Amino acid sequence: MENLPAIEVLSLHKAFGENRAVQGVSFEVGQGEIFSLLGPNGAGKTTTISMLSCLLRPDDGDARIMGHSIRSDGNGVKSALGVVPQDIALYEDLTARENLSFWGKMYGLRGSALKKRVDEVLDIIGLRERANERVGKYSGGMKRRVNIGVALLHKPKVIYMDEPTVGIDPQSRRNILDSVVALKDQGMTVLYTTHYMEEAQELSDQIGIMDHGQMIANGTHDELVKLVGGQTRIDLTVNAEPQRILGAWQSVEGVEQASVEDEKISLLVADSNLVLPHLFEAATRQSMRITSVDIREPNLEAVFLHLTGRALRD
Amino acid sequence: MKAFDIALKDMTRSFRSFFAVVFMFGVPLMVTGMFYLMFGNIAQNGGFDLPRTAVVIANLDEGGPEFQVNPKNIPGGRAAKTMGDLVVNILQSDEMADLIEVRFAADAVSARAAVDSQQAQVALIIPPDFSEQFADIEKGKAVIEFYQDPTLTIGPAIMRSILERFMDGMSGVKIAVNVFLDDASTEDYAQTGILVQQYLDESLAQSDDVEAELLDVRTPVSAKQSQAEEKQNILLTIIGPIMGGMLVFYAFYTGTSVAQSILKEEEERTLPRLFTTPTSQATILTGKLLSVFLTVLVQVTVLLLAAHLMFGIQWGDLGAVALAAVGIILTASSFGVFVNSFLKDTKQGGVVFGGVLTVTGMMGMIKIFAMNSAIAKTMGDTVSLLVPQGWAIRGLMQAMQGEPFGAVLFTVLIALAWSAAFFIVGVLRFNRRYV
Numbered sequence: 001m002e003n004l005p006a007i008e009v010l011s012l013h014k015a016f017g018e019n020r021a022v023q024g025v026s027f028e029v030g031q032g033e034i035f036s037l038l039g040p041n042g043a044g045k046t047t048t049i050s051m052l053s054c055l056l057r058p059d060d061g062d063a064r065i066m067g068h069s070i071r072s073d074g075n076g077v078k079s080a081l082g083v084v085p086q087d088i089a090l091y092e093d094l095t096a097r098e099n100l101s102f103w104g105k106m107y108g109l110r111g112s113a114l115k116k117r118v119d120e121v122l123d124i125i126g127l128r129e130r131a132n133e134r135v136g137k138y139s140g141g142m143k144r145r146v147n148i149g150v151a152l153l154h155k156p157k158v159i160y161m162d163e164p165t166v167g168i169d170p171q172s173r174r175n176i177l178d179s180v181v182a183l184k185d186q187g188m189t190v191l192y193t194t195h196y197m198e199e200a201q202e203l204s205d206q207i208g209i210m211d212h213g214q215m216i217a218n219g220t221h222d223e224l225v226k227l228v229g230g231q232t233r234i235d236l237t238v239n240a241e242p243q244r245i246l247g248a249w250q251s252v253e254g255v256e257q258a259s260v261e262d263e264k265i266s267l268l269v270a271d272s273n274l275v276l277p278h279l280f281e282a283a284t285r286q287s288m289r290i291t292s293v294d295i296r297e298p299n300l301e302a303v304f305l306h307l308t309g310r311a312l313r314d
Numbered sequence: 315m316k317a318f319d320i321a322l323k324d325m326t327r328s329f330r331s332f333f334a335v336v337f338m339f340g341v342p343l344m345v346t347g348m349f350y351l352m353f354g355n356i357a358q359n360g361g362f363d364l365p366r367t368a369v370v371i372a373n374l375d376e377g378g379p380e381f382q383v384n385p386k387n388i389p390g391g392r393a394a395k396t397m398g399d400l401v402v403n404i405l406q407s408d409e410m411a412d413l414i415e416v417r418f419a420a421d422a423v424s425a426r427a428a429v430d431s432q433q434a435q436v437a438l439i440i441p442p443d444f445s446e447q448f449a450d451i452e453k454g455k456a457v458i459e460f461y462q463d464p465t466l467t468i469g470p471a472i473m474r475s476i477l478e479r480f481m482d483g484m485s486g487v488k489i490a491v492n493v494f495l496d497d498a499s500t501e502d503y504a505q506t507g508i509l510v511q512q513y514l515d516e517s518l519a520q521s522d523d524v525e526a527e528l529l530d531v532r533t534p535v536s537a538k539q540s541q542a543e544e545k546q547n548i549l550l551t552i553i554g555p556i557m558g559g560m561l562v563f564y565a566f567y568t569g570t571s572v573a574q575s576i577l578k579e580e581e582e583r584t585l586p587r588l589f590t591t592p593t594s595q596a597t598i599l600t601g602k603l604l605s606v607f608l609t610v611l612v613q614v615t616v617l618l619l620a621a622h623l624m625f626g627i628q629w630g631d632l633g634a635v636a637l638a639a640v641g642i643i644l645t646a647s648s649f650g651v652f653v654n655s656f657l658k659d660t661k662q663g664g665v666v667f668g669g670v671l672t673v674t675g676m677m678g679m680i681k682i683f684a685m686n687s688a689i690a691k692t693m694g695d696t697v698s699l700l701v702p703q704g705w706a707i708r709g710l711m712q713a714m715q716g717e718p719f720g721a722v723l724f725t726v727l728i729a730l731a732w733s734a735a736f737f738i739v740g741v742l743r744f745n746r747r748y749v
């Protein structure tokens with residue numbers, strides 16, 4: 001049991017008519033890890049999650065959740081699993097407590113154990129104080145938190161969160177991201193989907209990048225960044241004609257590429273910390289002033305661009 | 315167990331919705347209450363009193379035929395010398411005393427003046443030649459002038475219906491008088507009195523209660539009751555069917571709107587979420603069906619009880635009513651499931667509420683909703699049986715009218731057959747939809 005992967009996905013396929021939403025997706029998530037599925041709208045993230053939670057029957061392929069096959073052991077899968085759907089799925093005319101208590105019953109909790117667990121979850125999502133208000137009156141962020149709370153009730157081994165931070169205020173977003181990390185600390189396995197690369201970067205042990213129904217890359221953040229060569233981009237502007245400094249900067253050690261676009265000079269460098277002092281020295285020698293510096297560490301955005309030729313966000 | 319949890323959750327939601335509760339309980343009781351107030355006012359003791367109408371009579375009848383009427387046949391037991399006296403005596407009888415308050419005026423002008431000055435609601439002016447006319451076909455019809463306060467409706471209407479009944483009855487006598495006079499070709503007024511006596515012997519004496527006789531359209535079919543109960547029943551024979559019709563109509567409304575929560579949960583995304591919990595599809599569907607059934611059960615029970623407590627409606631023998639209620643609950647909830655299984659989403663629900671429910675509801679209860687139309691009455695029995703509402707209301711009406719248990723049972727069994735068909739089709743369709 002210990003070394004068994006929490007989630008093991010074996011070449012899942014799903015088509016909706018002509019639309020091949022998921023085409024041969026495979027990956028593995030170890031127990032206690034956070035795995036992010038990163039991809040633009042329509043990439044197939046939700047379809048994948050739906051198959052992994054036995055809501056959709058795959059056309060082909062299989063997956064095992066804590067050893068239970070999604071094809072042959074739906075109940076085993078559902079019991080091991082907490083699902084946070086992309087769309088808020090709560091009864092707005094019931095209070096948060098009533099919602100949690102109802103969903104707890106659907107996971108087989110009863111009586112005092114249920115009551116105790118509902119209180120615990122209310123604490124986790126930080127809504128104990130307002131538990132007796134109807135969910136319909138909550139802000140978007142509070143609803144999102146209850147939406148997550150429902151999936152925690154039966155202390156599942158594995159939890160899926162499908163874009164849980166869409167359209168909410170920074171404070172709720174922070175609360176949610178922190179709680180995801182807290183879940184991991186308690187040994188829970190998290191499958192997280194998002195199209196915010198910052199979230200994937202911050203949270204994940206492993207990241208799978210999806211596009212057009214396929215997993216186009218899969219690995220740790222560092223591994224993925226290496227795909228684009230691991231270079232940092234520095235964008236600078238100066239108080240003179242950019243062309244005058246371009247040659248000097250190009251010859252600084254560690255600058256691998258330099259170009260000018262509009263008034264902005266872009267450099268690709270291996271390590272910005274080593275390069276930046278030399279850039280300032282060169283400017284001073286030519287009696288120029290650097291008026292702005294923008295350092296862009298290598299990121300998943302760049303990886304996606306590199307792999308697909310498109311930006312992650314439309 | 316989980317099915318009950320689902321049902322309980324749905325019921326909490328329904329009964330928490332102001333809108334739903336208004337339609338479940340408020341509207342049917344309110345509509346019935348409106349009729350209740352229209353047909354009578356609630357007395358302190360909760361009983362019912364028709365408003366007492368103040369009548370001023372100017373009896374100018376100078377007489378004609380000699381009456382030899384047995385006073386025991388005339389309400390009040392007073393002898394009558396003229397036809398006018400007969401009318402007055404009947405209106406002054408004890409049985410009428412609850413309905414009308416009689417005063418007299420010396421002439422037509424002062425009688426009308428009493429109405430104009432609102433001291434009376436109706437003035438009756440019996441012309442000098444009333445008796446004369448009554449016996450003579452050549453001189454035209456015997457006419458009583460009926461003069462009413464135009465701003466009032468109920469009191470004068472009751473008065474008028476009493477008089478019309480009376481005049482209708484008397485015209486029977488008049489025809490007989492004329493036939494007799496033609497045959498005899500003589501003006502033997504004394505014979506007229508004998509004819510009137512025969513009429514009274516036959517018709518009025520048949521019923522020892524004039525009021526009941528005069529208002530027999532509204533009198534209950536049930537056995538003899540005390541006078542107070544009878545008054546109550548006049549109202550209840552009007553209110554009972556209306557409440558029954560409202561109850562069935564809104565039970566179907568509730569059945570359909572609660573069953574719609576299956577579609578609503580799909581749109582709220584809570585249905586797919588339910589499918590991600592270790593709860594079988596059969597359990598989920600059972601829970602949803604249970605919630606429809608239980609909600610309608612609560613509604614029907616509360617409405618039956620409330621109508622009994624608020625309006626004093628007697629639904630009939632407990633066993634028969636319970637049976638009829640089961641028929642209503644099952645048809646209403648299965649109908650809801652059936653209809654919704656054909657809808658794609660709740661947006662199409664408006665069609666159901668506006669169209670299907672209204673049309674089938676009207677068909678089923680055509681007799682009640684179109685109370686006074688003769689066509690509706692004759693068509694009612696066939697048309698209403700084409701829709702489940704017709705069978706649902708039929709059972710309740712049978713219970714209310716005290717028909718034998720077997721008759722109610724038969725109706726309810728047919729209602730159950732409707733329900734079974736609706737449930738099977740609905741469940742199969744929903745099952746196919748979510749596999």
Ligand SMILES: Nc1ncnc2c1ncn2[C@@H]1O[C@H](COP(=O)(O)OP(=O)(O)OP(=O)(O)O)[C@@H](O)[C@H]1O
Nearest residue numbers: 016019021039040041042043044045046047048195
């Ligand atoms: N039930 C469905 N019927 C038909 N097509 C569907 C269905 N669900 C998803 N699709 C299609 O499958 C593709 C993948 O959709 P999916 O919802 O899995 O994407 P996603 O990565 O979750 O996108 P988003 O970030 O917008 O949530 C899309 O083209 C979508 O239109």
Ligand SMILES: [Mg+2]
Nearest residue numbers: 045046047086
């Ligand atoms: Mg999605």
